[in-house]
Amino acid sequence: MGGGGFTAEPSNPALDDYILSLARRREPRILFLPTASGDPNAQIAAFRGTFGDRACRPRHLSLFRLEREQDDLRALILAQDIVYVGGGSMRNLLAIWREHGLDRILREAWEDGVVLAGLSAGGMCWFEHGITCSTGRPAPVRGLGFLPGSFSVHYDGDPTRRPVFLDAIARGAMPDGYGADDGAGLLFEGRTLARIVSSRPAARAYRVEARADAEVDETALKPILLAGAAGAAGRSVPADIREFRAARYGAGGRRR
Amino acid sequence: MEAGNSLLDDFVLGLTGVERPKVCFLPSASGDADHYVVRFYRAFSTVRCEPSHVSLFRRDKGAGLGADLASHLLAQDLIYVGGGSVVSLLGVWRAHGLDDVLRRCWERGIVLCGLSAGSLCWFGEAVTAFHGPPQRVTGLGLLPYSNCVHYDGEQERREAYHRFLAAGMAPGYAASDGAALHFRGGSLARVVSSRPQAAAYWVEEVRSAVSEVALPVRWLGESRALTAA
Numbered sequence: 001m002g003g004g005g006f007t008a009e010p011s012n013p014a015l016d017d018y019i020l021s022l023a024r025r026r027e028p029r030i031l032f033l034p035t036a037s038g039d040p041n042a043q044i045a046a047f048r049g050t051f052g053d054r055a056c057r058p059r060h061l062s063l064f065r066l067e068r069e070q071d072d073l074r075a076l077i078l079a080q081d082i083v084y085v086g087g088g089s090m091r092n093l094l095a096i097w098r099e100h101g102l103d104r105i106l107r108e109a110w111e112d113g114v115v116l117a118g119l120s121a122g123g124m125c126w127f128e129h130g131i132t133c134s135t136g137r138p139a140p141v142r143g144l145g146f147l148p149g150s151f152s153v154h155y156d157g158d159p160t161r162r163p164v165f166l167d168a169i170a171r172g173a174m175p176d177g178y179g180a181d182d183g184a185g186l187l188f189e190g191r192t193l194a195r196i197v198s199s200r201p202a203a204r205a206y207r208v209e210a211r212a213d214a215e216v217d218e219t220a221l222k223p224i225l226l227a228g229a230a231g232a233a234g235r236s237v238p239a240d241i242r243e244f245r246a247a248r249y250g251a252g253g254r255r256r
Numbered sequence: 257m258e259a260g261n262s263l264l265d266d267f268v269l270g271l272t273g274v275e276r277p278k279v280c281f282l283p284s285a286s287g288d289a290d291h292y293v294v295r296f297y298r299a300f301s302t303v304r305c306e307p308s309h310v311s312l313f314r315r316d317k318g319a320g321l322g323a324d325l326a327s328h329l330l331a332q333d334l335i336y337v338g339g340g341s342v343v344s345l346l347g348v349w350r351a352h353g354l355d356d357v358l359r360r361c362w363e364r365g366i367v368l369c370g371l372s373a374g375s376l377c378w379f380g381e382a383v384t385a386f387h388g389p390p391q392r393v394t395g396l397g398l399l400p401y402s403n404c405v406h407y408d409g410e411q412e413r414r415e416a417y418h419r420f421l422a423a424g425m426a427p428g429y430a431a432s433d434g435a436a437l438h439f440r441g442g443s444l445a446r447v448v449s450s451r452p453q454a455a456a457y458w459v460e461e462v463r464s465a466v467s468e469v470a471l472p473v474r475w476l477g478e479s480r481a482l483t484a485a
Contacts, residue, residue, distance in 0.1 A: 038286070092348050
């Protein structure tokens with residue numbers, strides 16, 4: 001996602017509901033990784049607030065704070081149906097993941113069919129390259145490279161990234177790729193772009209390709225506007241169902 | 257930054273030999289947690305030092321430091337590293353080149369200190385128990401020993417440390433909560449503490465058995481207690 005979901009547009013659940021719908025199970029296990037922002041409590045609480053009420057079993061993983069339950073990282077991640085990565089510093093995100101060996105574990109999860117999702121840094125990390133503002137100014141940075149090409153986010157919301165992105169592609173410093181406005185999401189199946197969706201009518205994605213004359217072609221791509229986008233009622237769960245889930249999985253849907 | 261006990265904070269400020277030292281807090285190991293930054297500014301108030309902090313997660317919105325992290329750190333008298341995950345800490349530092357900058361700070365004579373992960377990071381090797389069972393981690397290596405913290409509180413950590421030493425980890429120092437190891441260059445100068453019962457040990461493998469030698473600890477509250485009496 002170029003931006004969107006519960007941390008960026010808390011009153012618009014369209015993209016989050018769409019992510020849930022991609023899972024292989026009706027009540028998927030969804031793990032939130034707030035690493036790129038340093039695991040702030042506010043983000044974790046917002047995740048619980050959004051996904052605690054939905055048809056799923058939400059959980060988060062902090063790499064900074066000691067949790068009561070200690071886990072084998074690999075077993076925890078491979079048991080998920082969805083891994084949802086929050087925004088923040090892409091440089092920090094990847095450095096911390098590598099230090100904990102999460103880069104390898106996430107690749108294994110992806111190959112195993114786990115849905116990998118995220119916004120901003122959490123969207124760019126899956127590509128070969130992204131544009132990070134981790135050191136103040138926008139600059140190209142390498143990602144995990146599960147998906148081919150490059151990806152730049154907040155195309156409309158943070159216009160300082162776009163010129164750096166276009167320039168890097170024009171110079172050949174980064175491979176051809178995609179840009180996305182806040183509210184636009186790219187769905188890849190394997191390494192192939194399958195669909196572009198959005199939670200806002202005006203949100204666009206862009207295909208950016210280098211030309212022989214050291215310029216770039218930038219083509220706007222119109223997403224499918226998701227049902228429930230921009231203000232329509234979300235799939236909120238009735239109180240009795242919520243109670244049933246709490247009894248089944250424990251408060252907040254924690255997995256035992 | 258212990259609640260209601262400033263003995264170790266006073267001690268590290270005193271080591272700078274400067275009346276109003278420049279002190280920079282690095283909360284990286286906690287993911288730059290806001291509440292931790294607030295605690296730092298409470299403990300190290302502008303009354304007795306010039307405090308600042310560096311956030312590596314919000315560098316664009318940093319405390320007026322601009323982009324030049326290195327020159328800010330090199331201008332400090334004291335650098336204080338907070339606790340959290342040492343593995344995450346080292347990852348973020350390396351991504352921003354701070355491993356190299358901190359070595360230069362150390363060579364320049366800037367006092368480097370910290371607790372928990374902020375202690376482990378300076379050593380060649382350390383024991384961390386952040387996710388799951390205790391594991392070995394490679395630190396910055398300014399001090400050519402191993403380090404284990406929370407030595408009184410967590411039995412599993414102590415056992416793991418002994419196991420690692422038997423498996424070839426460099427000998428080193430273990431400290432309980434409240435105990436502080438003070439090194440000058442690469443040598444231990446003394447051990448001080450903020451609590452009367454705090455302990456520190458030199459731990460090494462000798463002839464296939466792990467030996468633990470208790471080190472003399474000076475309680476920093478003693479002189480105050482006498483004055484108060």
